[in-house]
Amino acid sequence: MLIPINWLKDYVDIDKLSVRELSDGLTLSGSHVDSIINLNKGIRNVVVGRILSLISHEDADSLKIAQVDVGSKVVQIVTGALNIKTGDLIPIALDGAVLPGNKIIEDTVIRGQASQGMMCSYEELGVEDKLIPKESRNGILILPSEFELGRDINEVLGFEGSILDIEITFNRPDCLSILGIARESAATFEKSFNFPDIEILKPEDEIGQYLKEVRIDSNELCTRYYAKVIKDVKIGPSPLWLQRKIMDAGMRPVNNIVDATNYVMIEMGQPLHAFDLEKMKGRKVIVRAAREGETILTLDKEIRQLSNDMCVIADEDNAQCIGGVMGGYESEITENTQLIIMECANFNSKSIRFTSKKLGLRSEASSRNEKALSPRNVSYANERVCQIIEQIGAGTIVNGHYDVGVTDFKEKTVTMRPYKCDELLGVTIDTDRMIRILNSLEIESRIEGDVIVSKVPHFRPDIEQEADLIEEVGRIYGFEKIEPQALKGDILKGTRSDLGNLEESIKCYLSGIGFCEITTYSFISPKKYAMLNIPQGSDLNRDIRIINPLGEDFSSMRTTLLPGVMDVVAKNTHYGNKKGKLYEVGNIFRSEVIPIIDLPQEIRTLSMAMYGDTDYYQMKGVVDNIFRQYQIDVEHLSVNDNPSFHPGRTAGIYHKDTCLGIMGEIHPLVAKRFDIKEKIYIAELNLENILSLQITERKYSEIPKFPSITRDMALVIGDEFEVGEVIKEVKRRNYAFLEKVEFFDMYKGKGIDEGFKSLAFSFVFRSKSRTLNDEEINQIFNHIVTDLQKSFNARLR
Numbered sequence: 001m002l003i004p005i006n007w008l009k010d011y012v013d014i015d016k017l018s019v020r021e022l023s024d025g026l027t028l029s030g031s032h033v034d035s036i037i038n039l040n041k042g043i044r045n046v047v048v049g050r051i052l053s054l055i056s057h058e059d060a061d062s063l064k065i066a067q068v069d070v071g072s073k074v075v076q077i078v079t080g081a082l083n084i085k086t087g088d089l090i091p092i093a094l095d096g097a098v099l100p101g102n103k104i105i106e107d108t109v110i111r112g113q114a115s116q117g118m119m120c121s122y123e124e125l126g127v128e129d130k131l132i133p134k135e136s137r138n139g140i141l142i143l144p145s146e147f148e149l150g151r152d153i154n155e156v157l158g159f160e161g162s163i164l165d166i167e168i169t170f171n172r173p174d175c176l177s178i179l180g181i182a183r184e185s186a187a188t189f190e191k192s193f194n195f196p197d198i199e200i201l202k203p204e205d206e207i208g209q210y211l212k213e214v215r216i217d218s219n220e221l222c223t224r225y226y227a228k229v230i231k232d233v234k235i236g237p238s239p240l241w242l243q244r245k246i247m248d249a250g251m252r253p254v255n256n257i258v259d260a261t262n263y264v265m266i267e268m269g270q271p272l273h274a275f276d277l278e279k280m281k282g283r284k285v286i287v288r289a290a291r292e293g294e295t296i297l298t299l300d301k302e303i304r305q306l307s308n309d310m311c312v313i314a315d316e317d318n319a320q321c322i323g324g325v326m327g328g329y330e331s332e333i334t335e336n337t338q339l340i341i342m343e344c345a346n347f348n349s350k351s352i353r354f355t356s357k358k359l360g361l362r363s364e365a366s367s368r369n370e371k372a373l374s375p376r377n378v379s380y381a382n383e384r385v386c387q388i389i390e391q392i393g394a395g396t397i398v399n400g401h402y403d404v405g406v407t408d409f410k411e412k413t414v415t416m417r418p419y420k421c422d423e424l425l426g427v428t429i430d431t432d433r434m435i436r437i438l439n440s441l442e443i444e445s446r447i448e449g450d451v452i453v454s455k456v457p458h459f460r461p462d463i464e465q466e467a468d469l470i471e472e473v474g475r476i477y478g479f480e481k482i483e484p485q486a487l488k489g490d491i492l493k494g495t496r497s498d499l500g501n502l503e504e505s506i507k508c509y510l511s512g513i514g515f516c517e518i519t520t521y522s523f524i525s526p527k528k529y530a531m532l533n534i535p536q537g538s539d540l541n542r543d544i545r546i547i548n549p550l551g552e553d554f555s556s557m558r559t560t561l562l563p564g565v566m567d568v569v570a571k572n573t574h575y576g577n578k579k580g581k582l583y584e585v586g587n588i589f590r591s592e593v594i595p596i597i598d599l600p601q602e603i604r605t606l607s608m609a610m611y612g613d614t615d616y617y618q619m620k621g622v623v624d625n626i627f628r629q630y631q632i633d634v635e636h637l638s639v640n641d642n643p644s645f646h647p648g649r650t651a652g653i654y655h656k657d658t659c660l661g662i663m664g665e666i667h668p669l670v671a672k673r674f675d676i677k678e679k680i681y682i683a684e685l686n687l688e689n690i691l692s693l694q695i696t697e698r699k700y701s702e703i704p705k706f707p708s709i710t711r712d713m714a715l716v717i718g719d720e721f722e723v724g725e726v727i728k729e730v731k732r733r734n735y736a737f738l739e740k741v742e743f744f745d746m747y748k749g750k751g752i753d754e755g756f757k758s759l760a761f762s763f764v765f766r767s768k769s770r771t772l773n774d775e776e777i778n779q780i781f782n783h784i785v786t787d788l789q790k791s792f793n794a795r796l797r
Contacts, residue, residue: 004248011182049092071150075116083139100126173371177269207400214402221311224405270381271365282316324369344382346375520564523554528563533643557589561607579612611680630694661685714797
């Protein structure tokens with residue numbers, strides 16, 4: 001909310017406060033000032049001038065020569081402006097003038113004629129394009145005739161002072177107005193608050209002569225409707241003071257009637273709307289629910305289809321306005337309008353919010369009407385706008401009004417115990433001071449026995465209980481004045497969970513070997529499963545759908561981390577990063593029953609990706625090191641049940657019968673769908689299973705005193721057998737002195753029959769009590785060879 005300080009001063013005496021003092025005080029009392037906007041645009045030596053004569057330039061058809069009286073002298077200016085005439089008052093930048101952007105104006109000669117300055121437009125004076133009145137766009141600014149010649153343009157246009165940009169919380173709609181902030185300022189700085197005196201000086205006729213009926217047919221959509229009639233309307237530009245006030249508050253002037261309604265909306269926080277009465281069939285106003293499928297052409301010239309849960313303002317036949325959101329084009333105020341209805345109403349805030357969202361139509365009026373506005377403000381605001389219209393000579397106010405709906409308002413009373421206030425705030429405040437603070441906020445309060453009884457003002461719907469009154473006392477007293485105290489109670493020391501410690505440990509390891517952590521969305525597009533080759537009916541395709549997703553791309557709760565990881569790899573390769581190592585720790589979501597009945601199972605999962613200059617065995621080494629760190633013995637067994645991976649180049653990772661994850665090369669078709677040209681290897685591990693199997697107790701053994709003996713073996717074996725099966729068989733037989741067996745090479749090609757492969761293993765033997773000799777090692781080694789030949793129908797290469 002933009003609050004011009006010069007406008008604020010009309011209602012509260014803050015002349016002696018600096019802008020910083022005002023800003024800090026309001027922020028500390030709860031009205032957070034986001035920023036301070038300085039209206040001083042650095043303009044110098046720009047004054048009001050009157051055009052005395054205007055003749056064409058002899059050497060340029062598009063130029064004119066003007067003689068301009070600037071009070072102290074007459075200057076000649078050569079201009080190409082089209083919207084000026086003799087007698088106009090305009091801003092003149094004289095020789096040496098400085099315009100926004102530090103643009104300096106100097107006397108010059110244009111086509112042989114002296115030009116002693118420049119005529120200025122709003123744009124050249126630094127006003128934003130969105131705030132410039134229509135009649136002043138693309139032309140020189142024409143000023144009203146009441147300004148003396150030679151007067152500084154900064155004074156004329158109010159380019160002095162500051163604007164406060166204040167963040168207004170949803171529960172304080174009363175502060176979406178100048179008067180609301182003035183009331184807060186008065187309470188904060190112990191000043192008097194001056195509500196404007198509202199009086200219509202010369203009303204004429206009676207409203208019944210012009211408007212036949214006003215009624216509400218849908219009380220649940222509109223609580224109160226207040227209407228007045230204005231005749232002899234003269235549509236035209238607003239006075240400069242009115243234009244400048246609403247421009248400083250962030251609104252563009254349109255015409256005198258619209259500007260008056262916007263002025264009061266900003267001043268009081270209550271939206272209003274004006275209809276052309278002569279366009280209302282039957283001269284009736286009916287507040288009703290829209291008919292299902294009914295349409296209306298709104299002021300932005302868009303046809304809107306309505307539903308029966310929306311409020312409309314209608315005549316005898318058709319909807320003429322979407323209540324509280326936007327007016328209709330058919331009843332719009334035009335330059336020919338002479339008779340208008342001024343509407344001010346209190347609408348159902350939830351209905352306004354729903355209508356605005358459903359129609360994709362948000363306006364200054366709807367942003368206020370969707371909050372809990374006071375129905376009492378309706379009459380104040382309508383009478384006030386009529387006062388402004390009468391004041392600026394835009395029309396004659398017709399005597400009387402229609403006021404339908406709820407007019408009997410119940411007063412709400414809340415009590416507060418002074419001792420409870422002291423207890424909650426942690427400071428002792430005199431009871432009389434509590435009452436003064438509440439009264440300064442127009443919360444009429446008095447002491448009755450041991451409690452303070454407060455009458456809640458109509459504009460404060462947020463005050464409902466004792467704690468709300470205590471908050472009001474505390475913020476005006478000054479939370480910053482309350483001495484901080486140590487917390488009391490049982491305080492528990494926060495620590496990571498066991499799963500959190502495991503995650504942190506793995507992250508530290510992966511980051512240390514060059515992996516980069518990524519984070520992707522838990523919600524994905526269902527199309528990703530097809531891109532990953534995952535068929536319908538697969539457990540990985542039994543995804544949980546979001547009821548109210550942000551969009552189709554975020555409508556499925558992921559069953560695997562693969563989609564996000566693949567997207568990140570694809571993006572990096574497109575950016576020219578042709579190799580990399582990435583990891584992500586996140587939740588995947590599974591449910592036995594789809595659609596779900598209970599909350600889904602959330603499984604903490606680690607995904608690692610390597611692409612570019614890498615291979616399967618590098619990924620295997622990373623995975624094995626993780627399990628080695630947690631003392632978990634694992635087997636890598638060939639699996640073909642995950643079509644996202646390359647068949648034959650994928651392994652399931654098992655500890656006994658427990659599956660700990662999967663790793664392998666991504667299927668080429670999947671990589672192609674993600675537009676990844678490099679080979680990519682991914683491992684996905686179940687961290688919760690790893691946690692349940694990890695062994696944290698470390699056993700240490702002394703450094704071997706005796707040397708080891710190594711023997712290598714190349715074994716020709718059928719393609720149907722896997723490396724893991726051979727190693728498992730060797731370990732199962734528990735050969736004497738065998739310390740370690742490792743696979744280090746595989747060969748297929750010349751010298752190896754079709755359907756066979758050569759696997760190379762390294763066997764390490766050692767005794768803890770003596771040095772082994774070749775004879776006994778050879779004997780054990782030969783036993784190993786014989787056993788493997790029998791078990792796998794293998795032969796030595």
